[in-house]
Amino acid sequence: MGCTMSKCNQCNIEVKDNSAVCPLCQSVLDKTESAENLYPNVRVIAKRIDLMIRVYAFAAIVVETFLAYFNYRTYETSYWSVLVGVVLFYVFIALRVTFKEGYEYRTKSIMLVTIGVLCIVLIDLLTGFRGWSLNYVLPSAIILFNTGIVVAMFINIRNWQSYMMIELFTILWSILPFILNRMGLLTKMNVSHVALGYSVLLFLGTIIIGGKRASDELKRRFHVR
Amino acid sequence: MPNRESKKEERRKKREAFFNDAEIWWDKLDNTAHIFPVIAGENMSNVYRISVILKEDIIPEKLQEALSMVLPKFKGFNVRLRQGLFWYYFEKNGKPAPTVREESYYPCRLIVPHKNRSYLFRVSYYKKKINLEVFHVLSDGMGSLAFLKELTYQYLRLVHPTLRDNHGDTLSSETSMNREDSFLSNFKKKAAKPYVSNRAFLIKGPRLTKNEVGILHGYMQVEQLKTLSRSLGVTINELLVAVFTYSIYQEHLEEVKNNKAIRIAVPVNLRGFFDSITTKNFFAVVSSEFHAARDNYTFEAVLEIVKASLRNQITPDNLMKIVSYNVSNEKNLLIQVLPLEIKKLAMYYIFRKASLANTSTISNLGNVVFKEEYAPYIDKCNAIIALSKGQNLKGIVCSYNGVLSYTFSSILVKPAIQRRFFRKFVELGVDVAVESNGVYDE
Numbered sequence: 001m002g003c004t005m006s007k008c009n010q011c012n013i014e015v016k017d018n019s020a021v022c023p024l025c026q027s028v029l030d031k032t033e034s035a036e037n038l039y040p041n042v043r044v045i046a047k048r049i050d051l052m053i054r055v056y057a058f059a060a061i062v063v064e065t066f067l068a069y070f071n072y073r074t075y076e077t078s079y080w081s082v083l084v085g086v087v088l089f090y091v092f093i094a095l096r097v098t099f100k101e102g103y104e105y106r107t108k109s110i111m112l113v114t115i116g117v118l119c120i121v122l123i124d125l126l127t128g129f130r131g132w133s134l135n136y137v138l139p140s141a142i143i144l145f146n147t148g149i150v151v152a153m154f155i156n157i158r159n160w161q162s163y164m165m166i167e168l169f170t171i172l173w174s175i176l177p178f179i180l181n182r183m184g185l186l187t188k189m190n191v192s193h194v195a196l197g198y199s200v201l202l203f204l205g206t207i208i209i210g211g212k213r214a215s216d217e218l219k220r221r222f223h224v225r
Numbered sequence: 226m227p228n229r230e231s232k233k234e235e236r237r238k239k240r241e242a243f244f245n246d247a248e249i250w251w252d253k254l255d256n257t258a259h260i261f262p263v264i265a266g267e268n269m270s271n272v273y274r275i276s277v278i279l280k281e282d283i284i285p286e287k288l289q290e291a292l293s294m295v296l297p298k299f300k301g302f303n304v305r306l307r308q309g310l311f312w313y314y315f316e317k318n319g320k321p322a323p324t325v326r327e328e329s330y331y332p333c334r335l336i337v338p339h340k341n342r343s344y345l346f347r348v349s350y351y352k353k354k355i356n357l358e359v360f361h362v363l364s365d366g367m368g369s370l371a372f373l374k375e376l377t378y379q380y381l382r383l384v385h386p387t388l389r390d391n392h393g394d395t396l397s398s399e400t401s402m403n404r405e406d407s408f409l410s411n412f413k414k415k416a417a418k419p420y421v422s423n424r425a426f427l428i429k430g431p432r433l434t435k436n437e438v439g440i441l442h443g444y445m446q447v448e449q450l451k452t453l454s455r456s457l458g459v460t461i462n463e464l465l466v467a468v469f470t471y472s473i474y475q476e477h478l479e480e481v482k483n484n485k486a487i488r489i490a491v492p493v494n495l496r497g498f499f500d501s502i503t504t505k506n507f508f509a510v511v512s513s514e515f516h517a518a519r520d521n522y523t524f525e526a527v528l529e530i531v532k533a534s535l536r537n538q539i540t541p542d543n544l545m546k547i548v549s550y551n552v553s554n555e556k557n558l559l560i561q562v563l564p565l566e567i568k569k570l571a572m573y574y575i576f577r578k579a580s581l582a583n584t585s586t587i588s589n590l591g592n593v594v595f596k597e598e599y600a601p602y603i604d605k606c607n608a609i610i611a612l613s614k615g616q617n618l619k620g621i622v623c624s625y626n627g628v629l630s631y632t633f634s635s636i637l638v639k640p641a642i643q644r645r646f647f648r649k650f651v652e653l654g655v656d657v658a659v660e661s662n663g664v665y666d667e
Contacts, residue, residue: 011644012651014658016444023441023661024644038278039440039662040328040351104339158319161249162307213249220251220316221309224561 005035053095060088083123090119106166109148117141134180135188139195142174146198153206161210161217167203174199250317252304254362255505256408256551261362262306262313262338263572264614267436270335271361273621274609275369275590276354277377279602283350284384289325291379292348296322298396299372301364301404301504305343311565313362318343325349328356331438331662333611333634336360348376353604355380361506366590366608366623367494368504371400374595381602388598397596407501412552413545425584426485427615428477431638439664441633441640442607443647447592447624449655457525459532465622465631466491466587467531470515471524472645473584478517486516490583491535494591498544509547511538512583524649580614590623600626609634618642640665 006015006029008022015022015029017037022029064085071081097103097111117138124133149167153160177192186192207214261271296303304315320342328351336358341347345360346369357373364372375396382389433439447461454464466489473487474480492508501507513534515527522530537543554560560568593606606625609632613619618635633643647657 011648011657013443013647014656016658016660017663019661019663019666021666023659023665024640024647026665036352037663038351038354038442038660041663042328042330165308216248220249220307220314222311223253223309223314224311225253225555 006031050099053092053099056095057092060092064088078127082126086119086122086126090116106163109145110166110169113141113145131185131187134177134186136191138180138186139174139177139191142170142177142195143191143198145173146170146195146202149202161206161213164203164206164210164214164217165221167199167206171196171199171203250300251307252301252315252404253406254313254315255406255503255507256555257365257506257508258362259313259555259568260572260576261360263569264576265335265360265362267335269613270333270611271613272333272336272358272611273361273366273369273588274332274356274358275366275373275623276356276607276609277373277603278605278607279353279355279377279381280604281384281602282353283355283380285325285327285350287383288348288350288355288376288380289322291376291383292325293322294394295372295376295379295396299375300402301368302344302346302372304345304363306338306345306362308565311561311563311568313565320344323347327351328354331436332356332440332609333358333438334436346372364504365492365494365506365508366588367496368506370590370593371504375400377603378596378599381599385602392598399596401502401504403502404505405501405503406505407495407499407503407507408548408552409555411495411499411501411545411548412556413549414553422578422582424485424581425488426473426478426483427581428473428584428617428637428642430617430641432617432636433638433664437636437664438612438662439633439635439637439640440609440662441635441643441665442660443631443633443643443650444605444658444660445629445631445650445655447627447629450629453653453655457528459528461629462491462589462622463532463535464528465589465620466513466535467524467528468646468649469585469587469620469642470513470531471522471527472642472649474515474517474522474527476641476645480522481517481520483517486514486584488512488514488583489531490586491539492586492588493539493544494589495544495548498541499548509544509551511535511543511547513538577614580616583616585616586610586613586619588619588621590621593623593625595625606630607632612636 005017006019007013008015008025008027008029010025010027011022013022013024016035018035020029021027064081067081067084071079093115094112097108097115100108103111117133120137121133124130149163149170153163156162174192174196177186177189177195180186181189181192265271303318305318307314307316323341323344323346325348328349336345336347338345345363347358349356349358355373355377357369357376359369363369378397379394382392382394450461450464454461457464459467470487470489478487490510490512492510495507495509496502499507513531515530515534588610590608595603603625605628606623607630608621608623610619610621612634617637618633621632623630633640635643647659650657
């Protein structure tokens with residue numbers, strides 16, 4: 001069983017690593033010779049990024065509290081400090097999402113753009129809702145996202161086909177302005193038409209130009225069994 | 226000029242990649258694997274580790290080279306995990322092999338599918354030890370062991386050129402490349418639910434700091450264990466499960482009756498039962514059950530109960546029922562057409578219920594045999610299993626060269642059950658040597 005290293009007289013077992021005490025009962029070992037540890041000494045190092053985010057969160061709260069107080073004391077026409085609060089909140093969420101381990105960068109991009117749009121809609125709401133966030137920012141975000149997909153496909157040329165599901169998702173997203181239009185929340189449709197057209201054409205272009213590789217990707221993604 | 230040429234060559238390669246219409250190899254997940262991506266998280270990684278400890282220090286560059294040589298030959302490991310609308314699936318990865326790193330963290334931490342060059346395993350080293358950590362979605366211990374063996378052989382061939390001269394860089398004839406879903410090929414007909422799902426006794430106690438895992442390897446001579454188990458009329462596996470059960474009974478139930486059973490999940494390798502050589506997952510889980518209906522059970526009484534419980538379940542008929550039950554769910558047309566996101570919710574719910582039905586798990590990789598020309602370089606072998614919901618202490622067994630290694634992984638501060646477990650073996654006349662990852666030293 002290899003060479004005898006140390007012995008625990010309480011447990012009556014051998015200890016093969018370099019411990020000073022028995023790992024089972026914490027009794028001091030009867031040491032015969034020094035041994036080699038099978039594991040490195042791993043102590044959890046405080047994650048610097050986590051610390052950075054927590055420092056940011058605290059700093060943001062301090063800044064927002066100060067601005068809110070200042071805004072309240074000098075109030076004239078608007079609660080502008082709330083807008084700053086929304087921006088600070090978005091930066092906080094963006095940092096959390098960006099450094100979150102489990103999410104893929106595509107998921108992160110979708111989350112960041114969606115939360116960004118929601119924050120802008122919130123700013124629009126807080127400033128009397130003139131509809132500019134839904135009329136222009138929402139469809140512009142879709143156009144921006146589509147452009148991001150094209151860029152990503154060129155950068156990751158070996159797996160360009162793997163962006164097709166996001167293309168489909170963006171088509172669904174492009175339908176949202178039309179639903180909002182039906183609900184009377186979105187009134188100017190020009191940019192939304194461009195966004196939907198861009199999304200549909202991007203997907204069609206990928207299928208047509210991509211050929212078999214694109215159709216195989218769809219088969220894989222939609223296989224039922 | 227050469228710089229310009231190399232840039233031109235790089236551009237040509239990129240163009241080729243773009244126009245390359247070659248089919249991307251893909252594969253479905255096996256029946257058991259569907260659950261792993263759904264439940265995997267930082268606290269339940271579903272990653273296991275198998276380590277080979279050599280008699281010489283590892284040369285990282287050679288290990289990296291060996292991995293780069295072996296990986297393309299193992300289709301089942303050269304994949305990344307993708308998400309479809311209805312199911313997860315594997316797709317050829319094709320990127321260079323993941324970087325071999327020196328061990329610098331606790332074992333079996335989560336393998337995030339899109340990191341590590343999208344590979345679902347990682348290779349690390351520490352002094353004389355080579356670690357292979359595998360996300361269970363890829364394969365069970367048997368399939369991974371074949372990969373680790375080939376990696377070790379290749380590494381030894383690179384470090385010892387005489388081995389390379391004698392054997393060449395080919396895979397061993399004993400290595401299987403079979404990737405069939407043996408669950409599907411052995412499915413007969415729909416069976417009734419063969420699992421117990423009521424809540425078992427759960428081991429609780431103060432926990433280590435977040436992310437910390439206590440590892441304790443216990444080494445025992447196989448010959449001594451054989452003699453002992455023969456004298457008690459049980460198999461070594463039954464003996465290990467019984468001693469573990471008895472240790473929990475003594476430590477946590479304090480030998481008094483309890484209305485919750487101590488249930489130990491025992492994954493059974495199905496290859497021998499169904500004549501399969503697949504490298505995908507192919508195991509079924511049975512549960513050894515001990516219900517302390519009265520006070521003061523003796524060890525012998527617990528041993529008899531555990532033995533009967535396991536023997537009733539590890540039969541070809543019962544294992545077939547488990548396989549069929551599992552597959553029947555996957556074959557259900559209604560389940561097939563449910564979007565993956567909905568399936569995930571259902572799977573997570575079922576898993577949560579099932580996970581609390583077992584107190585702990587003891588996995589057994591069996592006897593690991595290395596080819597005789599490489600065996601002189603190999604000192605020992607051990608494995609580590611990740612913890613899961615409700616199961617704060619787990620065990621995994623493997624043996625090599627006449628030594629059985631029993632490894633406990635735990636997130637509990639006190640190794641009280643482990644102490645009772647190993648002391649019981651000493652009491653039964655078995656020599657025990659232990660080794661830890663240092664968590665219990667302070």
